[in-house]
Amino acid sequence: MMVVRVAIVVALLGLVITLGLAFRRDPHDIRTGTVGKPAPAFTLQRLDGSGDVALADLSGKVVVVNFFASWCLPCTEENPALVRVYERYRSSNVVMLGVNYQESRENGLAYVRRMGMGWTTVADTDGRVALSYGVFGPPETFFIGPDGVIAGRHIGPIDEATLVTGIETLRTRAAR
Amino acid sequence: MNGRVLVAIALLVLAGALVFAARPHEATADERIDQITTELRCPVCQGLSVKDSTSETARQMRDLVAQRVREGKTNAEIEAEFRTAYGDWIFLSPPLSSWSGLVWLVPVAVIAAGLGLVSARLRGPGAPAPTAPSAAQVAALRERVAREEAAEG
Secondary structure (H helix, E strand, C coil): CHHHHHHHHHHHHHHHHHHHHHHHCCCCCCCCCCCCCECCCCEEEECCCCCEEEHHHHCCCEEEEEEECCCCHHHHHHHHHHHHHHHHHCCCCEEEEEEEECCCHHHHHHHHHHCCCCCEEEEECCCHHHHHHCCCCCCEEEEECCCCEEEEEEECCCCHHHHHHHHHHHHHHHHC | CHHHHHHHHHHHHHHHHHHHHCCCCCCCHHHHHHHHHHHEECCCCCCCECCCCCCHHHHHHHHHHHHHHHCCCCHHHHHHHHHHHHCHHHECCCCCCCHHHHHHHHHHHHHHHHHHHHHHHHHCCCCCCCCCCCHHHHHHHHHHHHHHHHHHC
């Protein structure tokens, strides 16, 4: 009888601990896959057709890679925050890079102009870059440090505070 | 007689055809693409494999798998590429060798523990080992027997 009681208590304790750990995690911050690993390299064509952008050329800078699409409503929700953060850091060593996801370049470019996105935007026409980053769907944002390692990832629309925190964490780390 | 021979020949031919169809053979490129995409989870669907999904993301994943097969990559190498990007989550059946493998092991362990518990309960507590009566108990019993015999006359 004693054994049964102990088994029940242990099982309940295990359940409580498991649920506690699971609910403690921020569902926007998925720490699987590429986080903590070198960012997959890519070279993509600019949406406006004015040449290519290679991630390797941005080495030594803090890079914010944002996957977006014009058909994605949450992308339009988060855009004002991205614009404000871009204006705040545009003269620093922080680079924002928009990766247009699963749509034609014409639609992507029209969206970029309509939404006032001044930062560099590139076309991931065949989705290969999104797949290599483990993207579930737009919007998703990755924070890449000057060492080229993905330090953080945000799934879903991002706000200004989260963007600034992600960027400042990497800038502080780089300054040490 | 002829009928039996014909039936026997037909059965032999059928068995031969089955053995021929089931013989081990190297999977074709298309079969490998099907195998891999059946195991991969579509990231934008609810419990659908990449093979079964009609979404754009699943189509792009199928294209990537097909390209890797054409490049001569093994199934393990292709699966490792997706694991690197998405973690073990990308597989519909969690691999045994990872933490996700607990999904398979925990139910087995719980069933084993339950069976052990039930068998222990069925056997019940063992009968207490008989102990020799003390001299006082023996004397009291003798006295009682003698009293009852005297009472019966």
